[in-house]
Every structure is written in C-alpha cells, then in structure tokens.
Amino acid sequence: MDALSKIFDDIHLNQSEYIYLKAKNNWAFQYHDQGAIIAYVIMQGQCILHLDQKTIALEAGDLILIPSGQKHLCTASKNQVFNDALNITSLFNEKRHKTIELQSDEKPQHQECLILAIRGHIDSIMAKPLFNALPQYMHIQHILSSTAPEWLQIGLQFLAVEAHQIRPGRDKILDHLVSILFIECVRDYIAQLRDSKNWLNALSHPELSNALAVIHGQPEQVWTVESLAEQCCMSRSKFANLFTQMIGETPLAYLQQHRLRLASQHLRQGQFSIQQIAHKVGYSSETAFSQTFKRTFDLTPSQYRQQFQSKLKIQ
Missing domain, CATH: 2.60.120.280 (Regulatory protein AraC)
Structure with a gap:
C-alpha cells in the first residue's frame, strides 16, 4: 500500500x-x-x-x-x-x-x-x-x-x-x-505544491515514499536509519539528510511519533492490553513504551485510557 x-x-x-x-x-x-x-x-x-x-x-x-x-x-x-x-x-x-x-x-x-x-x-x-x-x-x-x-x-x-x-x-x-x-x-x-519541504510531497517522493510506506505500514518492525535507507535504495547519510530536509525531523524521531500516535489510537479503542499495544507499535519492553508514551502525552498509557473512557461516560 x-x-x-x-x-x-x-x-x-x-x-x-x-x-x-x-x-x-x-x-x-x-x-x-x-x-x-x-x-x-x-x-x-x-x-x-x-x-x-x-x-x-x-x-x-x-x-x-x-x-x-x-x-x-x-x-x-x-x-x-x-x-x-x-x-x-x-x-x-x-x-x-x-x-x-x-x-x-x-x-x-x-x-x-x-x-x-x-x-x-x-x-x-x-x-x-x-x-x-x-x-x-x-x-x-x-x-x-x-x-x-x-x-x-x-x-x-x-x-x-x-x-x-x-x-x-x-x-x-x-x-x-x-x-x-x-x-x-x-x-x-x-x-x-511548490514547497519541496512539505510532508505531503514526501509521500509521493520517488525515494522517500518507500520509507514512509513501511513506517506507516509496518511500525512494529525494528527499523533503523540504515534499514529505512535500504527501502529507498539510498546511502544512510543521503537518506537521513533528505528525510530531515523534507520532513523537518529525523527518520527515527518521525518513526517514534508515529508509533506513539498509533498507540494512542489503540488505547482509545480498548481492544488490546498495554503490553500488546507496546509490541504492536515496535517496543519490546512495556516499561520502555510506557516511559516514552508519558514523555509525549504527560500520562501513562493506563492513565490515558482511563481518561478517555471517563470522557466517553460523561458524553
């Protein structure tokens, strides 16, 4: 896809x-x-x-x-x-x-x-x-x-x-x-679009689009800058520089933010345990996932889920 x-x-x-x-x-x-x-x-x-x-x-x-x-x-x-x-x-x-x-x-x-x-x-x-x-x-x-x-x-x-x-x-x-x-x-x-640094342009870029497709399609994989560069048939340095220039952040920073947004979606849907969600978004350790999630959302995964469920009850 x-x-x-x-x-x-x-x-x-x-x-x-x-x-x-x-x-x-x-x-x-x-x-x-x-x-x-x-x-x-x-x-x-x-x-x-x-x-x-x-x-x-x-x-x-x-x-x-x-x-x-x-x-x-x-x-x-x-x-x-x-x-x-x-x-x-x-x-x-x-x-x-x-x-x-x-x-x-x-x-x-x-x-x-x-x-x-x-x-x-x-x-x-x-x-x-x-x-x-x-x-x-x-x-x-x-x-x-x-x-x-x-x-x-x-x-x-x-x-x-x-x-x-x-x-x-x-x-x-x-x-x-x-x-x-x-x-x-x-x-x-x-x-x-005339702005080459727009994120939307990267989605259709002949090389970078491959990296974005696997980040969004297979976030659970253990991606590194090197393995993402291979998806684009580029050297590590050329890929990292082009990605950062067009997207505005490094490949691994973008990968982490996408994983955390996806985790927030799973938490709101309530179908999986926190441990399952951690693995689904590429974390081998539930502790590491919870710590990273809290740094971004100011809530632990459990607190985030509870807060969302409380809002649903009020509505």
Missing part, C-alpha cells in the same frame, strides 16, 4: 453526516472545533466564511473544505450586525439529513442561500501530520460547472442522489463519497 493510502487508513475517516442550511436575510451560523473534516457546498446564493481572522467570499457553485474542522463563522455579509450566530455543531447529530431554516429580521436583507454542510469524523491525533501539512482551508470554485474536475462533478452528483433518497447502504456510500472527496482534494493540492 502506498504511503498516502496508509495515511487515510490511519485517520479512520468515517461516520459522514450532512445537513442542508436554508438561510434568509442577515443570517449567521458558527461551528466549533470538533476534530472533524467540514465541507460546505454553496448550492444557491452567496455568503462569507470567517476563519481565523480571514474572510472568504463564497458563491453558488463553490466548495470550501476545512480539514481540521477549525472553529469558524459563516454570515450573509461582511456587515456583522446580527446578534446571535446559530451553533450548528450539534445539529449534525440531532437533525442529520434534514434542512435547517436560518432566518433573521435584521437588515440588510439578502438573497436566499442554500448550503450543503458535510461533516466527516476522523481520528484527529492520527491526522495531525496531515493537518499540519494542509492549508487551513481548500476553496474550489465553480464545482457545479462543466469546467470543474470530472471527479468532483461525479462525486457531487452521487452525493446529491444519495442525500435525497433513503436506500439500503446509503450511509456507507456517503462515507465513501466523503472520503473520495477529501482524498481527491488532497491529491489536487499535492499536485499544485
């Missing part, structure tokens, strides 16, 4: 949900950071997305994708004269697959806007390297026109059909469609 495919396996993009937002006049809604991928398709009208002090003008036919689901605000116009912005975070669970009416009597009046909001759940800890390499948002214009990428047109057509019909297997199809949408957006972004 290639490195990018393994990355998407690791982040567990699933449980896609969507709602339609039908807005009139000087409306506004907000979304709070939930560690989920958020995308908006503007079906009709126009609006302004406010993200980290940036304002992005959106119009009919636009798609905007926020990989990390970072907190944001969407308004009818730049003139923020509204009192309260509806928090739509919980609506994905409460009113999924439904149309939400957003209306305001405040002036100025605006053209009706129809927005398809899509949320895809992910493992945000495993996705951290991907989020760090991607921009805050990806804005694709005119996705409903004939000039849009063919994959996008087909994907949205399927999404529109499945979103309006209750058929067996619909949720699974929607999950796959959202995954394809995100993967294709990432691939398009990689193709346009």
